[in-house]
Amino acid sequence: MIISIAAIRKHLALPTTSWQICLLAIIGGCASALLVVLFTLTIEQIQQLYLIKRDDYNSLDEVSRFDLPIIGSLIILLIAWLTGYKYLRTGIPFVLHRLKVAHGVIPFKNTLNQFWGSAVALASGFSVGREGPAVHLGAACSSYLGSVLKLPYNSIRTLCACGIAAGIAATFNTPIAAVIFVMEVIMREYKVHIFVPVMLAAIVGSLITRSVFGTSHNFQYFHTIALEQHHYFSLAILAILLGILAAGFNKYLVLIIKQSVKYHIVPRLMLAAFITGSLGYLVPGAMGTGTTAIDLSLTSNLPLGFLVSLLAAKLLMTMFALGLGIPGGIIGPTLGIGAIAGACAGAIVIQILPGQHLGSDFILMGMAGFMAASLNAPLAALLAVVELSGQLELVVPAMIVITIASIVSRQLCKNKSIFTMQLDAQNLLYRKPPIEESLQNIGALAVMKDNLLILEQASNRTIIGELLNSHESQLIINKEIDSHNNKVSNYYWAEFDAEVSDDEGEEIEHNLAKKLLMHKLIPLNHQATLAEAYLALVEQRSGAVYIYQKNINDCIGLVTFEQLRIYLVEGKLN
DSSP states (O other), X not given: OHHHHHHHHHHHTSSSOOHHHHHHHHHHXXXXXXXXXXXXXXXXXXXXXXXXXXXXXXXXXXXXXXHHHHHHHHHHHHHHHHHOGGGOOOHHHHHHHHHHHSTTOOOHHHHHIIIXXXXXXXXXXXXXXXXXXXXXXXXXXXXXXXXXXXXXXXXXXHHHHHHHHHHHHHHHSOHHHHHHXXXXXISOSOOHHHHHXXXXXXXXXXXXXXXXXOSOOTTTTOOOOOOOGGGHHHHHHHHHHHHHHHHHHHHHHHHHHHHHTTSOXXXXXXHHHHHHXXXXXXXXXXXXXXXXXXXXXXXXXXXXXXXXXXXXXXXXXXXXXXXXXXOOBSHHHHHHHHHHHHXXXXXXXXXXXXXXXXXXXXXXXXXXXXXHHHHTOHHHHHHHHHHHHTOGGGHHHHHHHHHHHXXXXXXXXXXXXXXXXXXXXXXXXXXXXXHHXXXXXXXXXXXXXXXXXXXXXXXXXXXXXXXXXXSSSEEEEEOOEEETTEEEOXXXXXXXXXXXXXXXXXXXXXXXXXXEEEEEOEEEETTOBHHHHHHHHTTTTOOEEEEESXXXXXXXXXXXHHHHHHHHHHOOOO
8 A cells, every 4th residue: 555655646746647636636626615615604604693695785784884894803803813913824825925935735824814814804894805715725725635645746736726726616606717717827837737637626616516505606697798899999998997997906905015014913904994894884885795896786777976986985995905914805806896897887888878788798898807907817807707697798898808908907007917916015935937937847756766776884895886787776875873872864876977997907996986976965855846856956066865755864766966957958857
């Protein structure tokens, strides 16, 4: 059994599609989806204590709408105090950071803060989304599976992506959009060995959420799209406005983040609660994830002034809630903001072109354009809106809006993805050099040389003789040192620095002794990737690392710098 597990780990260290990683993706996706479903049910159970309908804060009186976010922030602070304030970082930016610095392994206390803190925030009317917690919880659950099994880090990264896809699919019942979001925003690469298990995990997540909540989507009440080609000019104007609005939203959200880091989390969250409560007192439709705002936007004959006030309140609520540290996601609010902006544009078009009934169409276009421009994820935004509405007819007009909004936001307004902007503002690492990006896809187990010949305290003559006779084995010399009566292995790798003759004689032996090289081996855990091996050897540009499993004194294989060089230059695993 031990041999089979070791063989599976070695196979998973390769960047290839296999039934083993697919099976783990299904198991991890199932666990992630169940956790996200539990998270959703927790929010609903809390809201049932005081709301008639989920996210319907219009049913509360004015004082309750003001008090609810304050009570929620106090509970969030209590949870943060119990788990430790340093574990407050959560959400998609934090997951992106952990993918770069820890191969997607998420600390348990951060996950606790994400689950309970976000559940309270979402139940308290803060303008945050469910998808941020879904990404965090899914990543934590699947990566925990990989950590328990002590899989290579490259396969844990893949499992982390699978958990994210399952979490998003379980949240919105949108498996296709979940897959594209993972590949476009999280992993930012399209590799078949990642794509296939991510698809399987998304399917599992969607099946689980359908078995619990049914097959309907949140926005299936949209009627058939009535947009025609002569409306495309209006859509182009809407897209330009959405691009500018998204750039301004991202800019001021990041500005709030940069200014708020100077202060402790307690006054920050209380200020966010006060702003949310005050705006909720005046505009209750702006509270919550954004579904209420979308519902209101669909109401016929709403005054343009009311829609503008709803848009302003939603923008302010979202920027201050997320900027000041309330745990939660951003995609839900961006959909709500886009829907309100689209409703405003639709109201203007109706005034200019009487008899046109395009309100719901412009709402969908606003959702797609604003999400694409804010997140810099055009394909994910397109598929999300298509799946949520169930309207394939919107593909062409949505592509027009998304394209123009993205160009205006990125090129004219110099906007970037809100996730990368948040990471920059919080000084969290999310980029690595291309060499490390390439090497971290391969586990050290996959390429290590395990045909070892280990000698104990050998003399130079013995080492030279073994090197001449053992051409296929890697010669390792173990020079043990005594540390407080505990023997510690001190491994060296022996090789010649040039081609040598097989002639015998004392003069030849003397020359060979000069050519003998002894590289001190650097220990590396068996879960490590070639990126860690490269970083350990890049300064000396020679030698090797030795791989150990449980005991650092037990060498099970080695990876040489020459192997790394051949892979980087020729693209071959030697």
